[in-house]
Amino acid sequence: MGNREDLLDGAIRCLYEKGYARTTLRDIAGAAGVSMAAVGYHYGSTEALLNIALMRAIEEWGAEFGRALGGGEPGSDQPGSDQPGSDQPGSDQPGSALREYESMWDRLIDSVAAHPPMALASFEAFVQAQRVPELREQIAAGQREGRRGLAAMLTGTPEQAVSDDTARTLGAVQLALITGLIVQWLTDPDNAPSGADVVAGLRALAAGLQD
Incomplete structure (x- = not known):
């Protein structure tokens, strides 16, 4: 279902490139090179992942x-x-x-x-x-x-x-x-x-x- 750390790294890159409000589930999955379903599997939601990415x-x-x-x-x-x-x-x-x-x-x-x-x-x-x-x-x-x-x-x-x-x-x-x-x-x-x-x-x- 994808790598948890890859998703986090991808979310951080999206934050830097597009900002919080404009980053989508598809953006993160694409940046991490995994399926969109992997976000829900590892983090529960796109918002939860983005909030963790903000902390990082x-x-x-x-x-x-x-x-x-x-x-x-x-x-x-x-x-x-x-x-x-x-x-x-x-x-x-x-x-x-x-x-x-x-x-x-x-x-x-x-x-x-x-x-x-x-x-x-x-x-x-x-x-x-x-x-x-x-x-x-x-x-x-x-x-x-x-x-x-x-x-x-x-x-x-x-x-x-x-x-x-x-x-x-x-x-x-x-x-x-x-x-x-x-x-x-x-x-x-x-x-x-x-x-x-x-x-x-x-x-x-x-x-x-x-x-």
Whole structure:
């Protein structure tokens, strides 16, 4: 009746190529090289298979996302070396932490530009998750983990040492910025901000919020 993993791989390819709403049972069976009956046999329904495929797509994007954020060379200044916008203590290169923060944004942009279907699938998952509790919990858990990980990276603190308050503030704001940047690059890449634009905007925002 066909191979279960082949069907999942085929469904993921269809998600990337056609999107959730436009992918049909025939599309998945064709991509997997099996009969349409195999989908029902292994997964029960096309919707069930697509939801599992969305979960796998989220995992793949999460791995790519992590590589983009942590793309500095070993021993180089990571975004977590110090707070964004400040110089690393003891650094003989003024502004090195700021430059690395900008570089982090550029790596993220390059990743989105190189893998737009993967990034887009993650946003389709957000919509579908409102109707699929299991998918919604996976995304929510990933966001909680992501906020803490981002806060750890930005403060140079081990994740287990990041306070709930720091994850909920610094981590959440960084995640919101990243999500917003990805949306802009997916919808209007010619006019989307660069890493330098993001940093300049943050500095202007911070200056405007000073008492």
